Amino acid sequence: MSRRWVGPDGYEIVPADRCGRQVLRVRRGGMLVADCLSVEEVARFVDLADLCEVIPLPRAGGDLRTAVR
Numbered sequence: 001m002s003r004r005w006v007g008p009d010g011y012e013i014v015p016a017d018r019c020g021r022q023v024l025r026v027r028r029g030g031m032l033v034a035d036c037l038s039v040e041e042v043a044r045f046v047d048l049a050d051l052c053e054v055i056p057l058p059r060a061g062g063d064l065r066t067a068v069r
Contacts (some may be wrong), residue, residue: 005051013042013051 004014008046009028016025023035027043036042 004054006054007051008044009046011046011051013046 003015007013007040010030011033012027014025014027016023018025018035021037023037024039024042024059025035026033026042028045036045039048042048
């Protein structure tokens with residue numbers, strides 16, 4: 001499952017691979033801001049305390065009436 005964090009002012013942080021290295025990709029409004037090698041680098045762009053992890057909820061299969069019992 002992919003991970004994603006969002007923050008104020010349209011910031012989004014997602015793990016990515018760049019030239020064989022894992023980076024944290026910082027986007028704002030869908031535009032690439034930076035590829036960061038550490039959490040400290042991400043903190044230069046957005047306050048880490050303001051980030052919220054996006055957790056996708058499982059989809060109910062079939063009719064919703066059967067999923068809620």
